[in-house]
Amino acid sequence: MEEEEEEGKMATCSRNLKVETGVCRMRRSLFCAVLCVSVLVTPGTCCLSKEYELQSRQCCPMCYEGSVVKRDCTPQSDTRCVPCVDGTYMNQPNTLTKCFPCSSCDQGRGLFAKQNCTSTSDTVCDVIAGHFCTDLIEDKECRSARRHSDCKPGHRVKEPGTRRTDTTCEPCPAGSFSLEGVNCSLWTTCSENQVEVKGGNPTSNTVCGAAPRGLYGLIAVPVAVDVLVMVPIGTLVVRWIKRRNQKNQQVRWLHMQMFVSNRLHHIKSAPLQRTSPL
Structure with a gap:
């Protein structure tokens, strides 16, 4: 009996919660409509910054980073989101139904993966050594590089x-x-x-x-000729000087002999002088 009463209370609470949720959504939509009319805005969205508007003019919450919309919200339920699968990502609140594909770092373009792709961020590529970036995004991410x-x-x-x-x-x-x-x-x-x-x-x-041998020959031949000519001439000059010196010595010796001979002859031929006694 008590269990039936509790189930009844829970059912009543659930119905009240749905009614309150519906009432809240209706009040919010009514407030938004009044706000748009009050500021004389042309037809457009009056949803909050992280909401999106359906054709029915209903505002639905956006899906957060790492997920996308699977089903729009209803007056009774919020937006249904699903996470991004491997190889895809979503880096901002969104109303999309598909995640972005992860970028690949092509080694053929001189790139390597500096940071791998996650559900909330794309792959970050950088330049391989010996290359430079030719397509730089926001001064931090490179999409294409070329060899230096x-x-x-x-x-x-x-x-x-x-x-x-x-x-x-x-x-x-x-x-x-x-x-x-x-x-x-x-x-x-x-x-x-x-x-x-x-x-x-x-x-x-x-x-x-x-240097060619001929060049040395041109230099060596005159030197050799000079040597061959000057050596005999020098020898002859030396011999001539020696002979002249020898002849001069012989002449001087003859002159000396003649002088001595003449003196001796003069002494012998001179008469003796006698002195008288006192």
Whole structure:
């Protein structure tokens, strides 16, 4: 008996709740209509910020992030929402019936998934190293990227590429070259024992080679001739000087002998002088 009374009370409460809910919705619709008329608004919605209006002029609650509308509200029930399935998302209150598909980060476009997709947010893509973004959204999300440009031979990197900018190149200064377009190097200076086979240019270095033997021959022949000529001449001059010195010594010796001989002869031939006694 008591159970029947409780069931009766619950049924009565449920009926009263439905009636109250219906009355509340009617009052809210009536208030909205009065408000629209009072401000002389042209025909349009008078629903709240997170509500949407049906053709029947009834206002229904929007579905929250991560869900979409499955069934509109009625005077007796609220809007029925369903969550987004895997691979889809909804990032705002909405009146839609389908979730947005998650974006994919294409490695072929130089992107990778920095943040995976959830029911309330889309995939966040970022740039792979060695690439820069060409389609940036709100200064934080990239939709497309491209590989950094390579500088051509004869140029060097002025500013390396970043995730937001491409590489900046500039020509090599005069007297330098670059084979791979990264850095410029000065041309090689050939040594004294080398000759320049090919001059340097912006894309290649100076080419040096060994000096030809003929060149050394042109230099060596006159030197050898001078040596062959000067050595005998020098020898002859030395011998002549020695011989002259020897002859001079012999002449001086003969002169000395003649002088001594003459003096001796003069002494012998001179008469003796006697002195008288006192």
